[in-house]
Amino acid sequence: MDARLRLYNTLSRKKELFEPLNPPFAGLYVCGPTVYGDPHLGHARPAITFDLVFRYLLHLGYKVRYVRNITDVGHLEADLDEGEDKIAKKARIDQVEPMEIAQYYADRYFTFMGALNVKRPSIEPRASGHIIEQIRMIQQILDKGFAYIENGSVYFDVKKYSEFYDYGKLSGRILEDLMTNTRTLEGQEEKHNQADFALWKRAQPEHIMRWPSPWSDGFPGWHLECSVMGVKYLGETFDIHGGGMDLLFPHHESEIAQCQAALGHESVKYWLHNNMITINGQKMGKSLGNFITLEEFFTGSHKELSQAYSPMTIRFFILQAHYRSTLDFSNEALQAAEKGLKKLMTGYETLTRLIEANPGCEQPGRPADPENGSIASKLNESCYAAMNDDFNSPIVIANLFEAVRFINAVNDNNDTGSLQELPTLKNVFDVFLFEILGITKETEDGQQLIVNGLMDLILSIRQKSRINKDWGTSDQIRDALQKLRIAVKDGKEGSTWSPGN
RNA sequence: GGUUUCGUGGCCGAGUGGCUAGGCAGCGGUCUGCAAAACCGCGUACAGCGGUUCGACUCCGCUCGAAACCUCCA
Structure with missing residues (x-):
């Protein structure tokens, strides 16, 4: 087994050994949300993916700085209101201040990601708070001759750039195709080439989100913020840059170009990309109108x-x-x-109960089968191997299911020979299920205590009727509870209950 | 049209050149007052066609099909 972490680098299209630039430190930058809409399932994928990366790096002992930006400026609306900032557009509709919209949806984002037990990154910088730095990077690119000014706007000169460097290396694009195949959009005639992209856009009079710059009152281009904030908080070169696959081109491709042009070298060692969530085989996205918000998931209020x-x-x-x-x-x-x-969580509860009921087993490290090593430590190793193989969480989960089968077998057979495996097994759950996969028990509040008390009472009454073989009463109670979506299970040592089906 | 990726059993989803993924659903059994849970057992797989190989679901080629990106998007 290779005990070292390997990760799939989009740049090389291979799994590479993770060797951080400045151990024990590790830098991680991930493209965060544009805060003009409610968070949906599509937002959850990268957030949870890179939460897993963050958690595992922490577990391995790295001192991780995780930066995830909040885009509150700079994304253009391409359809009806070309050239107008998305946030500004929404603001005009609602007749409120754009930053109020950004604040509202950023808060919503944090709330729902919190519910998903996504750890807050070390830094969550906002694009609007880094206008000065973005202007500085534009100036650097201009100074190096890789950008030009046109009517108060600044554009990145892709053609000039590709005389020296490879524009397209990340996404596999070929420049000639980009020059000819890119769709012609209105208001883009200032570009020298179709493949060029804006670094600074002069604002139209009705455009409310605007900042002064040496070139015009306007706003920064939509690829710039990530380059700027990544470099600002993680250094001119840093370890990992993550994001959704849909950002590969042009966003990440352009980020590489901007850093290369401004700094003379690239800034990212490993590029990681999560895939999309589909609904009926189609991408779930804002623009397709087929997305389901997280709030709708949590409340069930969506027709799908x-x-x-x-x-x-x-x-x-x-x-x-x-x-x-x-x-x-x-x-x-x-x-x-x-x-x-639910099966996993029940298995963990059984495990905890078994350990409490068998204080003698509290000496870990004594395998039941010394010939082949303990089952628990095998599972433990297998989980590490899976995580080290490009964060293979499905395999980790499969291992945990195997552990549950083992736990249940011990529970059913009272197999005392295997009891000493349990503490190690509990450790596997604590580390992988809770710490790394970030699963938590669904929260219990004050109401829960009352419910617990009531349920104890009800089940003790039912138990009495069962002892008297009064099946009518006992079934009446169970059926009524069933209607409330409370399941009752009768075991040898009395009954237990659980919410849900 | 170009770039990238994918096509695994009823559903979701791993993986490997020869040896069980796993979950959910289904069927049979054990247990139980009944039920649920748990446990044991069972079934239907690797899109198609060629090639490489002693041997391919796994490598290569082609065909068919799907998706993402090429335009803001997680």
């Missing part, structure tokens, strides 16, 4: 949803697929995830 799905179900659903695969949404798949997760 047959029920509500808890945040942990969503998280588990996403982690059950490898991050570089597309993941197709369906109610059936979500329900399977819900049940699978």
